[in-house]
Amino acid sequence: MRSARGAGGRQTAPGVLGRIRFFYDFSSPYSYLAANRIERVFGDDAEWTPIVFGAVLASQRREPWSFAEDRSEHLAEIERRARALGLPEVRYPEGWPRETWTVLPLRATLAAGASAKRLTLALYAEHFEHGRVLDAAAVFDAAWVAGLDPEPLLAAAETDAVRGRLRDNTDAALAAGVEGIPAVAVGADLFWGEDRLAEAAAEAGH
Numbered sequence: 001m002r003s004a005r006g007a008g009g010r011q012t013a014p015g016v017l018g019r020i021r022f023f024y025d026f027s028s029p030y031s032y033l034a035a036n037r038i039e040r041v042f043g044d045d046a047e048w049t050p051i052v053f054g055a056v057l058a059s060q061r062r063e064p065w066s067f068a069e070d071r072s073e074h075l076a077e078i079e080r081r082a083r084a085l086g087l088p089e090v091r092y093p094e095g096w097p098r099e100t101w102t103v104l105p106l107r108a109t110l111a112a113g114a115s116a117k118r119l120t121l122a123l124y125a126e127h128f129e130h131g132r133v134l135d136a137a138a139v140f141d142a143a144w145v146a147g148l149d150p151e152p153l154l155a156a157a158e159t160d161a162v163r164g165r166l167r168d169n170t171d172a173a174l175a176a177g178v179e180g181i182p183a184v185a186v187g188a189d190l191f192w193g194e195d196r197l198a199e200a201a202a203e204a205g206h
Contacts, residue, residue: 020046020204023173023183024120025053026105026134027066027097029078029090032124034182034194036085039117041201046184048117050106051173052166053181059174066097081194091131100127103166104157105134108143110165111156118146119153 022038024031038046057064065074075090082090093100105123112119122142123134132138136154143150156162176185183192184200191200 019185021049021185022046023049023051023178024181025051026123026127027053027101028181029128030194031182032128033078033081033085034197035120035124036087037197041197042204042206045204048120049169050109050166051170052103052106054101055170056173056178060179088129090128093127093131093133100133102134104136105139106166107157107162108139108153110162111153112148115146115148119143119148122146
């Protein structure tokens, strides 16, 4: 497993049985790439599961590759993959990722209910295609793009119920053995990395 990258490997996930779960956080450009592929790979079978990846890293006393002084290899790799997927040039918000991370888009996605996938893709577009920090204004705009009423969505994102669901998702990722994102759990197997989606799909019979 290449722990520095969004491209990784496979390991046993002791806490996840009989499900396909896509774990992601909006700070990760590799997760942005995966989000633009996941439905093509799994159809509607994968559960889109936003997590607080910073909490995962803190529990493991690690820092992400994106904190390194030299990120050129990773950024070039991400750009190549984006082009291969037909995505726009990747744009990073000023200060990314140390100064741009926030839980608001994660909570908004959970508050979006059946529209969570559409909102996730709209938020990723704001972040990595338009280079915006995902503050309340960006979440508002993404909600409109996703066909949602932004004001009730933002209000719901602040409720204790949504906060609790985000904690539960993050705890589930830790229980599953998630070390990097994106990660896909297929039954008891965990596949880490956007470049492992095809392998995960084969395991799931897709």
